[in-house]
Amino acid sequence: MSESLISSSFDATSSPAEIRQAIRKGEYRSHTSGFAKGFVQCNLVILEQHLAADFLLFCQQNPKPCPLVAISDSPGNPIIRGAGDDIDIRSDVPNYKVFLDGEFNTATTNIADIWQDNFVSFLLGCSFSFEEALIDDGIEIRNISEGVNVPMYNTSIACKSAGRFNGNMVVSMRPMKSADAIRAIQICSRFPSVHGAPVHFGDPNEIGIADIDKPDFGDRVTIKPGEVPVFWACGVTPQIAIKNAKPAISITHSPGSMLITDIRNSHLSVL
Secondary structure, three states, rough: OOOHHHHHOOOOOOHHHHHHHHHHHOOOOOOOOOOOOOEEEEEEEEHHHHHHHHHHHHHHHOOOOOOEEOOEEEEOOOOOOOHOOOOOOOOOOOOOEEEEEOOOEEEEOOOHHHOOOOEEEEEEEOOHHHHHHHHHHOOOOOHHHHOOOEEEEEEEEEEOOOEEOOOEEEEEEEEEHHHHHHHHHHHOOHHHHHHHOOEEEEEHHHHHHOOOOOOOEEOOOOOOOOEEEEEEEOOOOOOOOHHHHOOOOEEEOOOOOOEEHHHHHHOOOOO
């Protein structure tokens, strides 16, 4: 069965468990935006234990791009019980990226064969969670409407350093009318655990983005006349920090291909 056919079988009404099962069986390998309405999707970072404390501090000092939702129960344990039932970090993400000495080495759909007893996994909140709240308020999410991955960009916004981890923020972008942008700020402020309010809207050059039509990650989306680009801190930021920290081995999700948890979005709302 082709990926496109499998992709069309999942949507906002699909359950986290059925999507994870398809991913675990190798039946789905693409982005997860718009899937499993009501449930938290997470970015993934896996590091060796000796770097875990520094990365935890990096997350604590940079809560907008790196909002920590859950962490491994113990080193080497691929199960994070706080994220849901029957979740296996080694197989339940559509696409993984493996880095050696901070440089991208390979992409894979299963990491069981390279799993180590000293691995610590971090789950970080994802903007896909607040997309639901925006849609419920009548705000269009362009990448969902166009059936593509959300566009993401490197910026000139510096993160606070922690040990070996440092770098600039990555942002995701969603175009919308000015009135909707103001409403989005109000709505997303309720969800600090999934990036919270936007970090910028308007001129992309002000945050170091030279060409809005050429995202560094994800896909280009249409910006219609009268719309402004709205930018949120993004959980791809740790991949930049990893590049600079140069750990011997590290693993992340592929941008846009998230771990879908059993945690409800409502549990992360502060209002």
